[in-house]
Amino acid sequence: MNRWKPYRTAFRVHAVRETRYRGAVLGGIVTQSFFGLVLVALYSALIDPADQTLLRETATYVWLQQIFFRALFHRDSELSEQVLSGNVCYQLLRPVDPHTWWLFRAMAEKTVGVLMRLLPMLALQFLLPEQYRMLPPDGPMALLQFALSIGVGFLVIAQINLICQAITMVTLDNRGVTAMINLIMMLLAGNIIPLTLVPERLRQVIRYQPFAQALDAPIRMYLHTMSAGEWLLNLGVQLLWLAALWALSRLLWRRNLDRIVIQGG
Amino acid sequence: MRYVYDALRMNLRSAAQYGKSFLMQCLAQLVMTAGDLWAVLLLLERFGNMGHWEAGQILFFFGVMQITFAFTEIINRGLGRFSDVMIRNGGFDTVLLRPRSPLKQVILSQADPRRVGSMLVGITAVAIASANLGLRWTFGKVLLLLWSMAGTVCLLMGLFLIEAVVCFFSVQSIEVVNILTYGGRQACQYPIDLYPGPIRILFTCVVPIALCLHVPVSLVLGRPIFAVPEWLVWVLPCAGLAFFALIAFLWRFGVRHYRSTGS
Numbered sequence: 110m111n112r113w114k115p116y117r118t119a120f121r122v123h124a125v126r127e128t129r130y131r132g133a134v135l136g137g138i139v140t141q142s143f144f145g146l147v148l149v150a151l152y153s154a155l156i157d158p159a160d161q162t163l164l165r166e167t168a169t170y171v172w173l174q175q176i177f178f179r180a181l182f183h184r185d186s187e188l189s190e191q192v193l194s195g196n197v198c199y200q201l202l203r204p205v206d207p208h209t210w211w212l213f214r215a216m217a218e219k220t221v222g223v224l225m226r227l228l229p230m231l232a233l234q235f236l237l238p239e240q241y242r243m244l245p246p247d248g249p250m251a252l253l254q255f256a257l258s259i260g261v262g263f264l265v266i267a268q269i270n271l272i273c274q275a276i277t278m279v280t281l282d283n284r285g286v287t288a289m290i291n292l293i294m295m296l297l298a299g300n301i302i303p304l305t306l307v308p309e310r311l312r313q314v315i316r317y318q319p320f321a322q323a324l325d326a327p328i329r330m331y332l333h334t335m336s337a338g339e340w341l342l343n344l345g346v347q348l349l350w351l352a353a354l355w356a357l358s359r360l361l362w363r364r365n366l367d368r369i370v371i372q373g374g
Numbered sequence: 375m376r377y378v379y380d381a382l383r384m385n386l387r388s389a390a391q392y393g394k395s396f397l398m399q400c401l402a403q404l405v406m407t408a409g410d411l412w413a414v415l416l417l418l419e420r421f422g423n424m425g426h427w428e429a430g431q432i433l434f435f436f437g438v439m440q441i442t443f444a445f446t447e448i449i450n451r452g453l454g455r456f457s458d459v460m461i462r463n464g465g466f467d468t469v470l471l472r473p474r475s476p477l478k479q480v481i482l483s484q485a486d487p488r489r490v491g492s493m494l495v496g497i498t499a500v501a502i503a504s505a506n507l508g509l510r511w512t513f514g515k516v517l518l519l520l521w522s523m524a525g526t527v528c529l530l531m532g533l534f535l536i537e538a539v540v541c542f543f544s545v546q547s548i549e550v551v552n553i554l555t556y557g558g559r560q561a562c563q564y565p566i567d568l569y570p571g572p573i574r575i576l577f578t579c580v581v582p583i584a585l586c587l588h589v590p591v592s593l594v595l596g597r598p599i600f601a602v603p604e605w606l607v608w609v610l611p612c613a614g615l616a617f618f619a620l621i622a623f624l625w626r627f628g629v630r631h632y633r634s635t636g637s
Contacts, residue, residue, distance in 0.1 A: 147569075
């Protein structure tokens with residue numbers, strides 16, 4: 110039982126810390142609402158007005174992506190700064206597993222960050238004309254399927270973040286690689302273009318790549334209640350990718366922590 | 375002008391010192407913009423055309439916007455990093471001591487040639503679109519396109535300058551202004567008449583990207599957005615110069631309020 114205590118503490122500390130950045134929350138809400146508005150307006154102009162279902166579902170997809178943006182886009186350069194300043198040795202001296210410790214930290218920031226933005230953004234989009242608003246979930250079952258799946262989604266994104274951190278541990282350049290992976294993630298996770306709008310020939314393929322497990326799979330559950338079998342299949346794909354990414358990020362962390370050069374004195 | 379030339383040459387040479395890293399970062403920019411291009415192509419494949427615009431025309435608008443924005447970022451890094459480099463570290467003090475215009479010095483203090491990668495993608499998009507549309511280029515069209523892009527560069531620099539002006543009053547970085555710069559790039563890579571009223575008004579009357587870029591480009595494509603006489607279209611990019619002049623005026627006001635944070 111005591112084995113998990115340091116990680117719980119890491120979660121709590123970073124959850125509390127995340128609530129302190131009120132300015133960032135306000136800025137995030139304004140920015141995400143604006144981007145959501147532009148995208149919804151654009152897709153509304155493209156979709157045939159006769160197809161009301163697709164129109165409303167696309168708007169819902171865009172808004173959910175914007176609400177959960179904080180979980181997706183997450184720049185934590187502290188680790189590479191610690192390597193640069195040499196402070197990372199204090200990290201390594203602690204009797205905890207660093208990979209798990211940083212996972213809890215990332216999860217705390219994602220969960221609390223999203224929770225703080227959730228209600229204001231839901232409220233804001235209700236000020237819009239009806240065709241731009243979000244739809245409610247397809248039913249209580251859809252909400253439950255969505256909630257379980259988004260939890261897995263957060264863990265998937267956290268593993269991708271950890272892989273980025275492992276790379277920057279050695280390259281020490283926290284802009285180039287991270288910026289590129291962030292953009293690829295935004296594109297392939299469905300933030301810029303809803304994956305439901307992708308042409309038919311790609312839709313079946315794009316659904317199974319790792320980035321789609323972050324937000325696309327949960328949002329599809331929110332839009333349409335899935336049958337038990339279909340849901341388990343989708344969740345299974347998410348869990349499979351989670352396991353693969355976890356193994357990869359753990360491997361990279363173990364290898365790169367051995368290779369880092371402690372800078373500073 | 376001599377100062378401008380020297381500063382630009384110095385910035386380029388300092389970027390060239392890190393050859394490999396520079397090439398890698400150019401490549402990263404190229405991949406990122408290519409990703410944006412891919413998203414546009416996917417939408418075009420799905421919907422065929424956008425509103426009354428054909429695929430090639432949308433691609434043309436996208437390319438022109440990317441080139442313009444990337445060019446602005448190349449020459450504009452000094453303003454973009456103003457709050458970090460100049461305000462928080464007190465670097466602006468040294469700028470004020472020199473007998474040259476502070477605004478000119480800040481803009482020229484850094485350059486960001488990595489964005490050439492994004493520009494290449496934009497140029498490719500424009501070239502493909504122009505071939506696809508069978509566009510017949512005349513000297514007048516090239517001139518109008520370049521002039522309209524120049525006006526937009528001024529406008530975008532004005533937007534980055536707003537960020538710098540706010541820094542004089544609040545030391546914290548203010549990401550909300552990013553809405554207009556990066557949000558503007560995202561929104562205005564498509565022609566403005568796709569959007570509903572409020573967004574159209576925002577990018578026409580408040581931040582006139584549509585006047586500087588979309589209206590002239592639509593004329594180059596032979597499908598004017600607004601029914602205005604042709605001579606007026608040639609005047610419209612001046613809106614970007616006016617916008618920059620207005621913010622530059624506010625900047626002077628801000629400089630007077632500057633209090634150093636350095637030691």
